[in-house]
Amino acid sequence: MIELLTTHYIYVLTFALLGLGIYMVIASENLVKKLIGVNLFQTAIFLFFVAMAYIDVDGASAPIVPHEGTPGEVMVASPLPQVIVLTAIVVGIALTAVGLALIIRIYAEYGTLREDTLREVRADE
Amino acid sequence: MSSADLLLPLLIAVPILAATLPIALGLWFDRTGWYVAAATTGGLFVGAVALANEVYTGGNVIHRLGGYPREYGIELVADEFSTLIVLLVTAVAAGVLAYTRRGGPRGNTFYTAYLLLVSGLLGISMTGDVFNLFVFLEITSIATYALVASGDGPEAAVAALKYLILGTVAASMYLIGVAFVFMATGTLNMVELAAAIPEANATLIRAGIGFMIVGFAVKVAQWPLHTWQPSAYHRAPDGVTPLIAALVSTASAYAFGRVIVTVFGVDYLTAVPNLAPIVLTIGCVSVLAGTVLAVIQTDVKRMLAYSSVSQFGLVIAAYGVVVAGESETALVGAVVHLVGHGLLKAGLFLGAALVATSYGARTVDEYAGLAKRRPFVAGSMAVLLFALVGVPPGVGFVGKWYIALGAVESQLWPVAAVIFLSTMLTLAYAARLLEKMYFTPSAPADATHPGTAATDGGTTDADAAAAIRGAESADPVSVGMIAVVVVAAVAAVALGFAGGTVADLLEPFLTEVFN
Numbered sequence: 183m184i185e186l187l188t189t190h191y192i193y194v195l196t197f198a199l200l201g202l203g204i205y206m207v208i209a210s211e212n213l214v215k216k217l218i219g220v221n222l223f224q225t226a227i228f229l230f231f232v233a234m235a236y237i238d239v240d241g242a243s244a245p246i247v248p249h250e251g252t253p254g255e256v257m258v259a260s261p262l263p264q265v266i267v268l269t270a271i272v273v274g275i276a277l278t279a280v281g282l283a284l285i286i287r288i289y290a291e292y293g294t295l296r297e298d299t300l301r302e303v304r305a306d307e
Numbered sequence: 308m309s310s311a312d313l314l315l316p317l318l319i320a321v322p323i324l325a326a327t328l329p330i331a332l333g334l335w336f337d338r339t340g341w342y343v344a345a346a347t348t349g350g351l352f353v354g355a356v357a358l359a360n361e362v363y364t365g366g367n368v369i370h371r372l373g374g375y376p377r378e379y380g381i382e383l384v385a386d387e388f389s390t391l392i393v394l395l396v397t398a399v400a401a402g403v404l405a406y407t408r409r410g411g412p413r414g415n416t417f418y419t420a421y422l423l424l425v426s427g428l429l430g431i432s433m434t435g436d437v438f439n440l441f442v443f444l445e446i447t448s449i450a451t452y453a454l455v456a457s458g459d460g461p462e463a464a465v466a467a468l469k470y471l472i473l474g475t476v477a478a479s480m481y482l483i484g485v486a487f488v489f490m491a492t493g494t495l496n497m498v499e500l501a502a503a504i505p506e507a508n509a510t511l512i513r514a515g516i517g518f519m520i521v522g523f524a525v526k527v528a529q530w531p532l533h534t535w536q537p538s539a540y541h542r543a544p545d546g547v548t549p550l551i552a553a554l555v556s557t558a559s560a561y562a563f564g565r566v567i568v569t570v571f572g573v574d575y576l577t578a579v580p581n582l583a584p585i586v587l588t589i590g591c592v593s594v595l596a597g598t599v600l601a602v603i604q605t606d607v608k609r610m611l612a613y614s615s616v617s618q619f620g621l622v623i624a625a626y627g628v629v630v631a632g633e634s635e636t637a638l639v640g641a642v643v644h645l646v647g648h649g650l651l652k653a654g655l656f657l658g659a660a661l662v663a664t665s666y667g668a669r670t671v672d673e674y675a676g677l678a679k680r681r682p683f684v685a686g687s688m689a690v691l692l693f694a695l696v697g698v699p700p701g702v703g704f705v706g707k708w709y710i711a712l713g714a715v716e717s718q719l720w721p722v723a724a725v726i727f728l729s730t731m732l733t734l735a736y737a738a739r740l741l742e743k744m745y746f747t748p749s750a751p752a753d754a755t756h757p758g759t760a761a762t763d764g765g766t767t768d769a770d771a772a773a774a775i776r777g778a779e780s781a782d783p784v785s786v787g788m789i790a791v792v793v794v795a796a797v798a799a800v801a802l803g804f805a806g807g808t809v810a811d812l813l814e815p816f817l818t819e820v821f822n
Contacts, residue, residue: 200483207472220475227482234490263489266438270482273445277475280452284468291461300465 192233199226211297213288217281224274231263231270311361312370315383315433318354318393322347322426326419333415340418341408347422348401351429355390355397362390363812369435377496382435384497387816388568388642391809392432392561395646399553399653400425402791406657407546409785412457420457424450424550431558437485437570438495440562441478444526447558448474451551455543466542470535477525477532480518487515488570500570512571513579519566520586526559529589529623530596533616540612545660548608552615553653557645560622564641567626568820576630583631590624591725593617598732602739605670607659610736611652614695617729618648624722625710632717635817636709639810644706646809647802651695651703654795658688661792665784671740676749683789685744687796692737694799697730702799705806 187194203226206219289295292303325347329340361368362385370383385393400421407413427447434440452474456467489495491511492503504512521532528536536556540548567576576582597617604610625641628634661684662668662677678685694701697708707726714722802809 204476207476213468216472220472220479223476224479227479227486230483230486234486260493262495266495269438269442273442276449277445277471280449281468281471281475284452284456284464284471287456287464288461288468291464304462304465 192230196226196230196233199223199229202226213285213295213297213300214282216297217278217285220281221274221278224270228267228270228274231267235260235263311358311365312368312383314354314358314361315368315370315385316372318351318358319383319426319430319433322351322422322429326422326426329415329418329422338413338415340413340415341404344418344421345404345408348397348404348425351425352397352401355393358385359390359394361385362387366815377499378494381439382496382498383433384435385433386819387813388565389432389561391642391646391812392558393429395557395649396425396428396432396554399649400550402653402657402795403546403550405787405791406549406660409788412544412546417454417457420450420453421550424454424555428554428558431562435497436495437488437497437500437566440565441482441485444478444481444559444562447555448478451539451555454547454551455539457547458542458544460542463542463544466535466538470539473525473532473535477522479522480525481522484515484517484519484522487511487518491515497565497570501572504571505575516571516576516579516582519563520589523559523563523566524589524623527556527563527619527623528616529620530593530616533593533597536616537609537612540615540656541606541609545663549653549656549660552612552656553649556615556619557649560619560645563623564626564638564645567630568638573629573633573820577633583627586630587624587627587719587722590620590622590627591722593620594624594725594729595732596620598729598736602732602736604736605672607662607669607671607674607740608656610671610740611655611659614733614736615648615652617733618644618652618695621707621710621726621729622648624725625713628710628713628717628719628722631719632713633821634713634717635821636716637713638817638820639813640706640709640711640713642813643702643709643806643809647694647702647706647799650795650802651691651701651799654691654792654799655688655695657788657795658684658691658792661784661788664788671743674740674743675747677744679749681789684792687792689741689744690796691799692741694796694803696733696737700800700803702802702806705803705809709806709810 200223203219203221203223206222207216210216210219285295288300292300294300294303325343328343332339332343358368367387368385371377372381372383374380404421407417424447427443427445427450430443431440431447434443448471452467452471455470456464458466485495488500488504488511491507492500494500494503525532525535540552543551567573594617597613597615597620601610601613601617604613622641622645625637625644628637629641662674662681665681666673668674668677690701694703697704699705707730711723711726714720714726
């Protein structure tokens with residue numbers, strides 16, 4: 183078990199962060215914190231993608247760093263996951279922006295950011 | 308080959324570029340949005356028909372973006388399955404546009420979001436790359452969140468935020484699935500993946516499948532992950548609900564089917580233990596839960612939204628049958644039901660929007676006596692409801708028939724029983740609405756609520772027709788709006804007759820999947 187944890191620490195870290203994010207989404211009553219939870223959830227996936235590029239090639243260096251040694255012998259991590267993560271980050275930013283805009287609208291209408299208060303206010307109407 | 312493959316990137320890029328126009332032109336002119344959107348959607352529809360002509364006569368059309376080969380670049384693919392969805396998206400988008408001309412929502416920002424949504428949906432239909440699929444899913448979703456939030460009142464914002472949080476988590480789940488599959492195979496292209504997956508590390512692939520199924524179950528609104536859908540459909544503006552109800556979940560369900568049949572492959576999935584029972588259970592439980600919840604609703608839009616949960620459950624159950632029994636028939640059923648349901652729901656929600664605009668009627672009880680006041684709308688809605696229940700020759704019957712046939716062929720009797728039971732329950736809520744419309748006299752007290760008065764100038768054909776009738780020109784409902792609902796009803800019946808043709812058109816795709 184311990185060995186599994188130490189050899190597969192990327193999975194452990196990723197899923198700890200994923201769990202933290204989803205816990206915030208579910209348990210937090212504050213809408214902004216919920217959105218932070220969503221962001222945390224996504225960040226865990228981004229880290230997972232970046233770490234993944236190094237899994238097959240141990241000791242590889244980042245693709246953008248200039249290397250010493252003869253060409254053809256240098257181990258380079260796959261650049262594709264990093265490109266993917268860049269795109270996914272942009273998507274995440276757009277989502278956060280839309281989410282924050284919605285939260286501002288909700289705050290302006292109901293005067294609260296807490297979900298329990300929000301539920302009470304909406305039940306009264 | 309001709310330059311027909313250029314149609315693929317154009318179908319996606321044109322609406323994105325056109326989406327900037329309503330806001331840019333809006334700095335100088337009011338109300339340019341509709342014209343930009345109409346011109347773009349019209350062009351897209353023509354393009355889609357040309358593409359369909361190419362695909363159904365000459366086979367798959369493939370475009371490599373930037374000329375990069377499959378291993379490095381992104382491919383856009385139009386095959387028999389995706390072309391049907393492209394046709395559905397452009398047709399429904401054009402129909403909804405005919406409604407919003409008079410029925411609203413107006414304003415240039417609405418049309419910007421609308422065009423982005425259409426672009427995302429076409430992207431989902433045609434992409435040949437699993438990560439690109441994620442990006443288009445998110446473009447579609449972001450546009451949908453904005454459209455849902457544009458509804459009147461703060462409740463729309465709450466519904467949109469709920470949808471945003473659930474939808475983002477779902478899309479992220481799909482992304483984790485992509486990460487696992489990529490880790491096992493080192494490629495993102497669907498065709499390359501299909502070739503690489505059988506030899507890849509089975510544990511990683513299965514983890515990927517699991518995450519993808521959860522992600523799609525939320526996006527397609529399967530019980531118990533459906534909770535975002537009724538509030539989102541209910542709170543969205545009347546002109547937006549037909550669009551998102553007919554297309555957004557349909558595109559996600561299409562993507563799920565695409566991932567099952569093209570990426571993982573039916574042969575591979577059949578060998579994965581417990582996969583087919585899980586997918587079948589998700590689908591069947593959603594069918595029953597959706598219909599039962601729909602029966603107890605009083606609000607028409609909410610009722611139709613829960614009905615969507617059950618109808619998509621049917622599609623997911625059909626995928627389960629495809630995986631469990633390698634059934635071609637069930638796949639045809641899933642495709643026909645997907646397209647048919649998109650059309651039916653668009654028509655029904657447009658009808659509901661029309662009634663709400665004219666009389667402010669939103670609950671089932673308020674539909675009393677509608678057949679007298681609006682014979683065409685009530686008649687069309689009746690036809691659409693019968694088609695939804697599955698009365699032949701409506702398109703709903705054809706889809707259900709193929710799915711049930713596939714289930715029986717694969718010895719999956721419980722699925723056939725669930726389909727039968729859900730048909731009875733669907734009849735229960737459809738009949739309630741029909742009874743109100745045709746056999747209950749309208750309450751004398753509720754005279755016509757004046758809807759939002761039309762302030763839009765201009766003369767399209769529909770407006771001209773309305774103007775000739777003079778006295779009714781103040782009516783908030785234009786002839787064009789009624790015509791769209793009637794056309795949807797006629798198309799639902801016509802497609803029902805054409806069910807066999809669709810199966811023939813799909814034939815090359817099926818042989819490709821099941822050989």
